[in-house]
Structures are given as C-alpha cells and as structure tokens.
Amino acid sequence: MPASLLISAPASGVGKTTLTLALARAYRDRGLKVQCFKSGPDYIDPAFHTAATGRASVNIDSWAMDRATIGALAARGEDSDLVLAEGSMGLFDGSAAKGVWGTGATADIAEMMGWPVLLVIDPSGQAQTAAAIATGLRDFRAGVRIAGVVLNRVASPRHEKLVRDALAGVDIPVFGALPRHAAIALPERHLGLVQAEEHGEVDGLIAEAARVVTTHVDLDAVLQAAAPARLPQRPSSPAVVTPPGQRIALARDSAFSFVYPHMLEAWRAAGAEIATFSPLANEAPDAGADVCWLPGGYPELHAGRIAANTRFRRALTSFAETRPVHGECGGYMALGGGLTDAGGVRHEMVGLLGLETSFAQRRLHLGYRLAELVVPMPGHQVGARLRGHEFHYSTIVSQPDPSLAVVRDAAGTGVAETGSRRGNTTGTFFHLIAEDR
CATH class of the missing domain: 3.40.50.300 (P-loop containing nucleotide triphosphate hydrolases)
Structure with a gap:
C-alpha cells in the first residue's frame, strides 16, 4: 500500500x-x-x-x-x-x-x-x-x-x-x-x-x-x-457511468476541454470509442460517430473563431439532423444562437438551440447540481438523476427551448439553469460527474 x-x-x-x-x-x-x-x-x-x-x-x-x-x-x-x-x-x-x-x-x-x-x-x-x-x-x-x-x-x-x-x-x-x-x-x-x-x-x-x-x-x-491509505473494499466491477453512445465524437481543443478524466475512462471501460475533433481548427465531428459531445471550456475567448468556422458549424448542424448532440456549459453556449463576449460583441454560434448567453455583465454561477431529466439526453432516459457541478460567469439572456431537467442546488433549491432540448440537441450548464443511483 x-x-x-x-x-x-x-x-x-x-x-x-x-x-x-x-x-x-x-x-x-x-x-x-x-x-x-x-x-x-x-x-x-x-x-x-x-x-x-x-x-x-x-x-x-x-x-x-x-x-x-x-x-x-x-x-x-x-x-x-x-x-x-x-x-x-x-x-x-x-x-x-x-x-x-x-x-x-x-x-x-x-x-x-x-x-x-x-x-x-x-x-x-x-x-x-x-x-x-x-x-x-x-x-x-x-x-x-x-x-x-x-x-x-x-x-x-x-x-x-x-x-x-x-x-x-x-x-x-x-x-x-x-x-x-x-x-x-x-x-x-x-x-x-x-x-x-x-x-x-x-x-x-x-x-x-x-x-x-x-x-x-x-x-x-x-x-x-x-x-x-485505508482503501475500502473494492467492488467486483468498477462503477459505471453510462456512455452517451458507442462511438463518441468529442470536441477537444482550447475552447472545449473541461471534461472529467474519470468520465472518459468510464466511457471507454464500458466499451465506447472516443474520436476527438477540434472546432477551433474548423474540423467536423467524426462521420462514423453516433453521438457528438461538446465539453465546457472557454468558448467566450474564441467566440469569433467559432462564429467564422462555417465548416464546423455546418457539419455539426448536419450531424444533429440524424444523431444526438450534447453540450456542457461552454459546449452548451456554443450550441446556442449567440454568445456576447465581455466587450459586448455578439457572436453567432451554431444555432442548434435557442440559448443566448452573455459575458458583458459577469455573474458567478457556482455549486453542485442534482438534475432529474424531464426529457432524454444521450445515455440517460427521462427520470434519470444526475449529479454534477456548475461553474461559469455567463448570464442567460434567453433560454426559449423546453427544459432538459429539473435542476436543484445542493440545498435542494431550484435553479434557473435547467438546460434545454431542441430536436436531437441537448445541453446543460452543469458538468456531469456521476449518476445518482
């Protein structure tokens, strides 16, 4: 030991x-x-x-x-x-x-x-x-x-x-x-x-x-x-976090990199494959993937490039016509209609969701989140309870699409950041850590 x-x-x-x-x-x-x-x-x-x-x-x-x-x-x-x-x-x-x-x-x-x-x-x-x-x-x-x-x-x-x-x-x-x-x-x-x-x-x-x-x-x-250490008795099999698909197109670059390492390991342990791509390099998600996942990160620092990368945006829009796409926090913002940066300039995002966010007036959103899904998202059905964490400074200007989940903080108080869904596209402001069993 x-x-x-x-x-x-x-x-x-x-x-x-x-x-x-x-x-x-x-x-x-x-x-x-x-x-x-x-x-x-x-x-x-x-x-x-x-x-x-x-x-x-x-x-x-x-x-x-x-x-x-x-x-x-x-x-x-x-x-x-x-x-x-x-x-x-x-x-x-x-x-x-x-x-x-x-x-x-x-x-x-x-x-x-x-x-x-x-x-x-x-x-x-x-x-x-x-x-x-x-x-x-x-x-x-x-x-x-x-x-x-x-x-x-x-x-x-x-x-x-x-x-x-x-x-x-x-x-x-x-x-x-x-x-x-x-x-x-x-x-x-x-x-x-x-x-x-x-x-x-x-x-x-x-x-x-x-x-x-x-x-x-x-x-x-x-x-x-x-x-x-006093290691607890090891389970017969490691705890499983359900992967969102069999082959996952994962956005991975300086704008989209906030994903917990244990999540990726759990997906792979469950048999899923992960194919990374870079929205900042104007790359398209893997055509052979059955789901696309955009993690959080710093899209507000790269909003101009994301807006200009039409190949990425068109490819993701085409992908979402037949397969699920999910975004967490920064990824969720990028899937929305627009993002206003700290200087007050609005940048057009992918537009798969109606979400509009702004950094013009920063406000901290921080804390644990417990979400109960009211519609499905990749890897999880209605009623699934998911535990995660929210940490960002963006403000919701508009969130017109139906809510993804009922979301509460650690004290049980409901929060406005419910996530949303439109067609095959879903998004949340919280980063998934574990399933509540």
Whole structure:
C-alpha cells in the first residue's frame, strides 16, 4: 500500500496546487512512482497533476460519488509509491447539505481514506495567529489528522521563526517555508488555472517549482509523515457511468476541454470509442460517430473563431439532423444562437438551440447540481438523476427551448439553469460527474 498525503489549506488561493505539483515532481525526480488525485469538482488541476507525474490523475468527490466509486478510482494508486491528493477550497469547506454521503469537503476524503493532511498556510500579515488557525483545523473534526504544515509566502527569516515557534508550541510540525517572492506561481484565468495543454512552458514551471520546494522543504520529513491509505473494499466491477453512445465524437481543443478524466475512462471501460475533433481548427465531428459531445471550456475567448468556422458549424448542424448532440456549459453556449463576449460583441454560434448567453455583465454561477431529466439526453432516459457541478460567469439572456431537467442546488433549491432540448440537441450548464443511483 503506498504512502499517502492529502494537501489542503484553510482557504482557496493559498498555494495548494503549486505545492502539490512541486512535491509530485520532486518525488518523481527521486525515482518514486507518484499518483495524484483531486478532491472536488475541478477539471483543470488533474491535467497539471498528470504533467507533473506522468500518471493520469482523476477527481474524487464525496458529494457526487458513492464510496464504491471513490474506492475504485483510488485503487489506481495501489501500484504507486506515493499518493498525493490535492484538496479544494478550505479543508472543511463543502456544500450546505450532504450529497451521496458527504458534503464534498476535502475532510470527507481525508477521513474516509485515512490520508494525513499536509496543510499549506499563508501567514502573510500574521505570525502567531497562523498557529491558532492550524490548531483550529487540527481539532475541528475527529478522524481528520494533520500531519504538519508547509508555510507559503513567508516575508523574512524573522517572520518564519515567529511562525515556526508558534506552531512548535502547539506540537504541529513545520516541514518547510517558501519565501514570498519565489517565482513558482502558475498562470491563472477567471475559472482557475490556465489549462495545462495551453501552456507551452508548463513542464519548466513545474520543474522550477520542484527545485524551489526541494530547497525549502524537508522532503524526507514529508514522506515520513505520509501513511498507507485505508482503501475500502473494492467492488467486483468498477462503477459505471453510462456512455452517451458507442462511438463518441468529442470536441477537444482550447475552447472545449473541461471534461472529467474519470468520465472518459468510464466511457471507454464500458466499451465506447472516443474520436476527438477540434472546432477551433474548423474540423467536423467524426462521420462514423453516433453521438457528438461538446465539453465546457472557454468558448467566450474564441467566440469569433467559432462564429467564422462555417465548416464546423455546418457539419455539426448536419450531424444533429440524424444523431444526438450534447453540450456542457461552454459546449452548451456554443450550441446556442449567440454568445456576447465581455466587450459586448455578439457572436453567432451554431444555432442548434435557442440559448443566448452573455459575458458583458459577469455573474458567478457556482455549486453542485442534482438534475432529474424531464426529457432524454444521450445515455440517460427521462427520470434519470444526475449529479454534477456548475461553474461559469455567463448570464442567460434567453433560454426559449423546453427544459432538459429539473435542476436543484445542493440545498435542494431550484435553479434557473435547467438546460434545454431542441430536436436531437441537448445541453446543460452543469458538468456531469456521476449518476445518482
């Protein structure tokens, strides 16, 4: 059983991703097989994990997934030397109400798997108070064990000593301290990090982060603090997410890349084939496919090109005359009639749905979603209950087509983003994570 650690923090924006990538690459450089996971609904971080380790990373989520599914996904780490799981938001942050069995909090996964928590703490603007925060996190929930702390953005050696002494006074180990001006931050965009495949220098950035962390963090002490996971009993067969078809034409480029890795793996495990194509390259979906799927991404950044790519738009329109087409979030927007960018310019989209969206006045839509289908969509019939997550800044200007589903947030409150259907075309604002069984 591999040694395991879960990297978390008191809040978002503290440096969890950078530290996870740096540690993963540093241990890989030592010759260890490192397996990463992402706790929670993030479709960008796993690609960076994969770049750092050379092994595919997947999401695990206590709100959307049952324990058997998490166990089946976590089992991929059994042949590794070290598991590094990255948390989301703060350690105990989750939804207002429980989902399948948890709230989606990182602490749920830490307790279930028995993964000790390595805290990243940014003590900017404080000193001894950092120890109070770490103590509160340590004592907040039985069953969640804090292994120690890495300090990030430390101002000076004096600052570091004050914080270290305070943490020593409450018996919380400090494994290292990264200076405030260490140039290891990864580029960001409004939905999070710039995608790994977009950034040509990602390998160099990860290598530099690993070098800095190797200099300032006691890697041997971190490794000794890791503990074997408590893998739940593995199911006789892995949990299945029904593929939308036998041969799936999947849009895949910088505008359409937000799809959870475990979904693609589940489709393939169920016997489906995936044929990728690029709308930005004006490519048509595979003529031999029986369904087309457009994931989310950043269509608003490429709206002009999408509007100009008539071969793609005509081919997709022709495809939809006889076969189902589905879009998630950004893919849903691209299937609509038009998209208005942040500058107020409207761009014509594919027009398979009547949806009109706008980024001219940004408004955050964020949270878990439970959808009950009122009409079918690819792979799922009327009445199917699907668990997913919504995260975008677009505003619905018009959504004239019949609703796809009754959609509620984690607290059970209905939301306006119901998705829609017209003919063979469907779309949702939420990204599918798992089926509700």
